[in-house]
Amino acid sequence: MEPYRVKVVESISLPSREERERALQRAGYNLFNLLSEEVYVDLLTDSGTSAMSDRQWAGMMLGDEAYAGSRNFVHFESTVRELTGFPHVLPTHQGRAAEHLLFTQFAHRGDIVPSNMHFDTTRAHVLRVGAKPLNLAVPEAYDPASPHPFKGNLEVPKLVELLEGPSGASVRLVMVTITNNTGGGQPVSLANLREVSRVCHEHGKPLYLDICRWAENAYFIRSREPGQSDRSVPEIGREIFGLADGATMSAKKDGLVNIGGFVATRDEKLAARLKEDLILYEGFPTYGGLARRDLEAISIGLREASDERYLEHRIGQVRFLADLLSVGGVPIMQPPGGHGVYLDVPRFLPNLPADQLPGQALVVELYREGAIRTAEIGAIMFGDGETPPARSLELVRLAIPRRVYSESHLRYVAKVVRAVWARREAVRGLRMVEAPEHLRHFTARFAPLGH
Numbered sequence: 001m002e003p004y005r006v007k008v009v010e011s012i013s014l015p016s017r018e019e020r021e022r023a024l025q026r027a028g029y030n031l032f033n034l035l036s037e038e039v040y041v042d043l044l045t046d047s048g049t050s051a052m053s054d055r056q057w058a059g060m061m062l063g064d065e066a067y068a069g070s071r072n073f074v075h076f077e078s079t080v081r082e083l084t085g086f087p088h089v090l091p092t093h094q095g096r097a098a099e100h101l102l103f104t105q106f107a108h109r110g111d112i113v114p115s116n117m118h119f120d121t122t123r124a125h126v127l128r129v130g131a132k133p134l135n136l137a138v139p140e141a142y143d144p145a146s147p148h149p150f151k152g153n154l155e156v157p158k159l160v161e162l163l164e165g166p167s168g169a170s171v172r173l174v175m176v177t178i179t180n181n182t183g184g185g186q187p188v189s190l191a192n193l194r195e196v197s198r199v200c201h202e203h204g205k206p207l208y209l210d211i212c213r214w215a216e217n218a219y220f221i222r223s224r225e226p227g228q229s230d231r232s233v234p235e236i237g238r239e240i241f242g243l244a245d246g247a248t249m250s251a252k253k254d255g256l257v258n259i260g261g262f263v264a265t266r267d268e269k270l271a272a273r274l275k276e277d278l279i280l281y282e283g284f285p286t287y288g289g290l291a292r293r294d295l296e297a298i299s300i301g302l303r304e305a306s307d308e309r310y311l312e313h314r315i316g317q318v319r320f321l322a323d324l325l326s327v328g329g330v331p332i333m334q335p336p337g338g339h340g341v342y343l344d345v346p347r348f349l350p351n352l353p354a355d356q357l358p359g360q361a362l363v364v365e366l367y368r369e370g371a372i373r374t375a376e377i378g379a380i381m382f383g384d385g386e387t388p389p390a391r392s393l394e395l396v397r398l399a400i401p402r403r404v405y406s407e408s409h410l411r412y413v414a415k416v417v418r419a420v421w422a423r424r425e426a427v428r429g430l431r432m433v434e435a436p437e438h439l440r441h442f443t444a445r446f447a448p449l450g451h
């Protein structure tokens, strides 16, 4: 049962079949181009789409909008320090701004940035400075049917081989994303993080974590990793952060806010350089591109997101939807991850070859069937030819916003997906008619094949 009750509501409605068809045409079959009123259940992302609590809204009213030295910054900084142990904390307007600051310092032309799997903006920031993003997740991460409990893990022998090989000197930092969004919201185990940390530090390389879904990751460690069930989520979090040199965070996920993020580090000299760039690109270090009231909401949200009753329900919702789909035979990434259910496109639409963009075709079909908005995480998002993936996944993500939808919304979503599954052989492919060079999934336009 939800560990909260509803105090404010927002109405939603189902557009007619004709309205959906017209919306698809106008949007160039890219659901990023839809108006939100054209969507019934919006599973495009779990980022910045959470419902804030009454306490967070109350915190917003306590905004001290001073340019410098706001009390909300003091609260924010002490919360992040207490949760993570990182002494230097710089607020940013969202996660990609933190990535911008970090990679500007750490990655240059010809460098290699290894990670378990880079997400879209992380990858794009590495590419922007002329460096190479390298995914080193364990082989199970690429097998949607594998029940491995920690498919976010990094393959440590591969990392050792890289660091000790001819390209070792080109690695200036190692990143690990918890949970692994690109690979299905899959967690990284504490044992793996300990190993990665040891290897990085033996080779003199700093380890940075992308911690936007750290609380969900810590919850999985608590429930799946031997010997961890008696520890609290914040306690596990402190051990995770203690293994790293710093972190970037989009607070739009496990900060339970609609905007905000930060970069944090133990390195005092680096912090001074980051601060200079922060002032240039984001704002003064006690606000970093945010209203001060937003910092208050983050500092309350970070604590609420590590509450176990909240997490039990949150992860339970994802599992609930995954179970409804599995029972109907729908192929999904197993085990279900922390922030959404990911459909396994090659098994869902085996008849559509890769050049007919099956992931996007499925996204379009789910909207056409029931006005649910989902996201392709596959060839369109990552296959722009810069770094052709050696091993790849073709997924459609049904991301679940935090504290927003109820069990009956999820039942509706399952009904829609199962209806498309039942008529999967009739799903038509698409072609891309317009696309920018980078991050093309946001603005590309498509057309149905045969038109």
Ligand code: F0G
Pocket: 044, 045, 046, 047, 094, 095, 096, 097, 119, 121, 122, 177, 181, 210, 212, 250, 251, 252, 260, 261
């Ligand atoms: N890192 C990861 C793992 C992410 O999932 C995201 C955003 C970011 C960094 C960037 O953060 O959006 O605040 O700039 N992911 C969103 C998503 C957009 O839909 O998964 P941001």
